[in-house]
Amino acid sequence: MARWEIKNVRIAGVAAAVPRNVVYTTDFDFFTLEEAEVFNNTVGIKQRHIAPEDVCASDLCFAAAEQLLADLKWExxxxxxxxxxxxxxxxxxxxxxCLLQDRLGFSEDCFSMDIPMGCCGCMYAITTGGNLLSSGNAKRALLLVGDTALRMGSMKDKSRVPLFGDCGTAMALEYNPTASDIVVDFHTYGKGYEALMTPHGGFRRPITKESFEYEDFGNGIVRAPLHTLINGMNVFSFAISKPPRSIETFMADYRIDRERDVDYFLIHQANKMIVDRIVKKLKLPLEKVPYNLEEFGNLGGASIPSLMVTRLRKQLMTEEKSLLMSSFGLGLTWGTMWLRTQPMVVSELVIL
Structure with missing residues (x-):
């Protein structure tokens, strides 16, 4: 069973950065005004921050990291x-x-690694970084989680373009023997990998001339094999079934009471329909479930840290809080994490 109880590690701080450019749903030329209104009300994403072509995810993460390091006063x-x-x-x-290690001016003794896990990425990073710190051999970790996901797809793909925004985040972990355990549970359903994938561009299907040939799949979905695709119905079915069942089992196994033991449920901001359905299935108190997708869209792995920065900044800076996190996406993968925070540094949102 892929479960860990990570000891001696606390979240010291979190930061997020988004591009200045904002694109509203009504700006997309494949939507009529009526369709845009329906999308806003059902999917719930009214705007998203989109990076220019010369700004990468690493640039956004770097900006968040610089702000967080300054606010933490970490050497x-x-x-x-x-x-x-x-x-x-x-x-x-x-x-x-490795590029960010140099760019941030970290020591050559710094252990560096990439993790490409998409929407579950923040929880994968916390699990990996937390386990590396728990013995005390390493004392501090910086987790940089972010994507410029829009440019992975076709700008003619009505099923994908409006869903995503761009964001980079930074989360600081540190060894602390007084910290409460971070409890995490992960699952993988590799059989469903085709629901979220980029068909061409890897070594299984290298780029060829055919990779750039667009195909019209109907309903406003026009893309080429080098573009990332979403099988909407399969993803929706997966997201409203496996993650909530896992949350229910997780809370039962660890005897977590949703009213007494959890201050906030941080659910990956895929879209409003999915989050609403999970909330309804689990009978979660609405006041404990923050949303920010209406302003930022689906931010992939940056979704949960962005919630902490944009919706819970004051609470996390001044009080101890119990957080239950749920994320789901590429792979297909999903996971649940529960932790108690001490007052931490939460930087103001950086806008590039």
Whole structure:
């Protein structure tokens, strides 16, 4: 069973950065005004921040990291672990974490690695970084989670373009023997991988002339094999079934009472229909479920840290809080995490 109880690790701080450019649903030329209104009301994403072509996920994460390091007053030589989680790295090789180690001025003794896990990325990064710190051999970790997901798809794909926004986040972990355990549970359903994928561009299907040939699938879905696709119905069915069942089992196994033991449920902001359905299935108190997708869209792995920055900043800075996180996406993968935070540094949202 893929479960961990990570000891001696606390979240010291979190930050997020988004591009200045905002695109509203009504700006997309494949929507009529009536269709845009329906999309806003059902999917719930009214605007999203979109990076220009010369800005990468690493740039957004770098900006968030710079702000967080300044607010924490951490010396750069003190960071022992650097993790970059993204499916939009700078290059196929080398790992983008290595570039960021140099760019951030971290020591050559810093352990660096990339994790390309998409929407579950933040929880994968916390699990990996937390386990690396729990023994005390390493004391501080910086987790950089972000994507510029829009450019992975076709701008003619009505089923995908309006869903995503761009964001980079930074989360600081540190070794602390007084910290409460971070409990995490992960699952994988590889059989469903085709629901979220980029068919061409890897070594299984390298780029060829055919990779650039557009095909019209109807209903406003026009894309080429080099573009990322979403099988909407399969993803929806997956997201409203496996994650809520896992949350229910997780809370039962650890005897977590949704009213007494959880201050906030941080659910991956895929779209309003999915989050609403999970909330309804689990009978979660609405006041404990923050949303920010109406303003930022689906931010992939950056979704949960962005919620912390944009919706819970004051609470996390001043009080101890119990958070239950749920994310789901590429792979197909999904997971649940429960942790108790001490007052932490939460930087103001950085707008580039």
């Amino acid at each position: 750069r030589e003190s960071v022992d672990v650097l993790i970059f989680e993204s499916v939009t790295g700078d290059y196929k090789t080398p790992p983008t974490s």
